[in-house]
Structure formats: structure tokens, C-alpha cells
Amino acid sequence: MAEENSGKGRSGSVQSIGRAFGLLETMADAGGMMGLSQLAAASGLPLPTIHRLVRTLVDLGYLRQEPSRQYVLGPKLIRLGESSSDMLSVWARPHLARLVDELGESANMAMLDGDQIVYLAQVPSRHSMRMFTEVGRRVLPHCTAVGKAIFSQLREAEVRELLQRTGMPKHTENTITDPDAFMAQVRATQEQGYATDEGEQEVGVRCVAVAVTDVPSRLAMSISGPAGRMTEELVERAVPLLTQAGKALSEDLR
Structure with missing residues (x-):
């Protein structure tokens, strides 16, 4: 199976987990609040990938969406x-x-x-x-x-x-x-x-x-x-x- 499809890098690490934690660290460095386009620009990841990761983090309680449609670090952290x-x-x-x-x-x-x-x-x-x-x-x-x-x-x-x-x-x-x-x-x-x-x-x-x-x-x-x-x-x-x-x-x- 191709590396991109497997979601794992050559070291055996799970790529999506690394990307999710990378997004949390990026938001923390930026003061805890960012929009999807800002996250995409800062991480270099495609917008659909950012959206999928962010929705998962919201569902888990690690991010929260504000009325402004920006995302903030969630209380579970x-x-x-x-x-x-x-x-x-x-x-x-x-x-x-x-x-x-x-x-x-x-x-x-x-x-x-x-x-x-x-x-x-x-x-x-x-x-x-x-x-x-x-x-x-x-x-x-x-x-x-x-x-x-x-x-x-x-x-x-x-x-x-x-x-x-x-x-x-x-x-x-x-x-x-x-x-x-x-x-x-x-x-x-x-x-x-x-x-x-x-x-x-x-x-x-x-x-x-x-x-x-x-x-x-x-x-x-x-x-x-x-x-x-x-x-x-x-x-x-x-x-x-x-x-x-x-x-x-x-x-x-x-």
C-alpha cells in the first residue's frame, strides 16, 4: 500500500496523529485562535486535510469553534x-x-x-x-x-x-x-x-x-x-x- 494511503511514514509513525498535534502546537504558538485558511498557510497542508483534522479535534474536545468561525484550543487540553x-x-x-x-x-x-x-x-x-x-x-x-x-x-x-x-x-x-x-x-x-x-x-x-x-x-x-x-x-x-x-x-x- 502506498505511504500516503496507509497514513504512516517510513518510521512507522501515524501521519494523521503527527499532523493533528502539529496543528495544536501551531495554534498554541499563535495565541490559541486561528482560522482554517491560517492553519493551512502555517502548516502547508491542503485545506481539505486541515478541515478533516480540525473537525476530528473538535469532536474530541481539543478544539472549539467560535461564532466567528475561527477555532480555539479546547477545554480538554x-x-x-x-x-x-x-x-x-x-x-x-x-x-x-x-x-x-x-x-x-x-x-x-x-x-x-x-x-x-x-x-x-x-x-x-x-x-x-x-x-x-x-x-x-x-x-x-x-x-x-x-x-x-x-x-x-x-x-x-x-x-x-x-x-x-x-x-x-x-x-x-x-x-x-x-x-x-x-x-x-x-x-x-x-x-x-x-x-x-x-x-x-x-x-x-x-x-x-x-x-x-x-x-x-x-x-x-x-x-x-x-x-x-x-x-x-x-x-x-x-x-x-x-x-x-x-x-x-x-x-x-x-
Whole structure:
């Protein structure tokens, strides 16, 4: 039977499944809403093929058609996303625990979800006075080291568009509220390979973070603690350990 008719590629993968997931990823990258012609242009697939795949995804609850006749990501994806986040936390915890053992301060993993940073996992410091970030907490990216680290992996235009949507509210005297000044920090993060939060989210709290690269989600790992304990020496020790932990987590997720 011909490959096109069988629906399978030479590797044995099912072509229609790969195309369906490709459409979902294309829509997610575009903000979650697209029309059939946009999907056809973005994917390079024929319009009848797009229509057939989209109707199947609608029937399964993974897409929904709006009155405008455009399609949006459906609610059934939320359950998959929640399960995926839980598994990310499970995979991350051993790496975060090693960071706490080595450095003594709280270790976190966070993800860019839409326009917000959400904390997916944390292993707290053993100090009586420590930073505690509630898993599931959502914050704006511009005042966090994890946000800067993730932004260092994105195009500048994409970062500026996000900042324009969210604004840059001031949380402390150190919060950066100017987009140009913020982009200078993002470029510095790209050059040095890590980002810092100098009391920009909470007074007296310092944080250092690196992006987790080569993974499907936009992730970062960080160490945070009271500014008095988060010395330059500790930050210098933390950066290579965070980088190593990020690479190890990336390998686990492949």
C-alpha cells in the first residue's frame, strides 16, 4: 500500500496523529485562535486535510469553534496540561533537591504560561528563615529572575509585545518599569547565561535563575533567599550548578 494511503511514514509513525498535534502546537504558538485558511498557510497542508483534522479535534474536545468561525484550543487540553505540569514537578524535584543540598537556599522551577510565570515546583531551604514560593503561584515575568531567563530565549519583539499586554507594575523600589531598561537586562542575561532579581518582586529577596533549554515548555530554574545570604560568592557558585541541573532536567524530558 502506498505511504500516503496507509497514513504512516517510513518510521512507522501515524501521519494523521503527527499532523493533528502539529496543528495544536501551531495554534498554541499563535495565541490559541486561528482560522482554517491560517492553519493551512502555517502548516502547508491542503485545506481539505486541515478541515478533516480540525473537525476530528473538535469532536474530541481539543478544539472549539467560535461564532466567528475561527477555532480555539479546547477545554480538554486543560486536563492534559495539568497532568503535564504535575509530571514536570516530579521530574524536577530531584534536581532541585540537589541544588538545595549544594547551596543551602530554596530552589524553584517555573514556566511561562501565557503572559504569566507560574511556579511548578520548589524544594525549600532548611534555614529557619527562608523564601517560600507557593507552587501554582502566578506572577508577571518582568520582576522575576526566572522571567528574565526565559525571555532571554525569545525574540525581542515577542518580549516587548508581552510587556505591552501586561504592563510593568512596580512592586518594589527596584522593580524595572521601563521596557528599554528591561530589554538591556534580557540582553545581559543572554550574554552571561543567567538572570538575577535584585529585590524586584519582594523587598530583601535575591534570586538567580537560568533557562532550561531544549524542552517543549519555556522553563527556568532558580535559587532564591534573603539578600544577606545570597552573596556574590553564592551566586557565582549557583550559576554552574543551576546550568548543570537545567541540562540534566532537559535530558530527562527528552
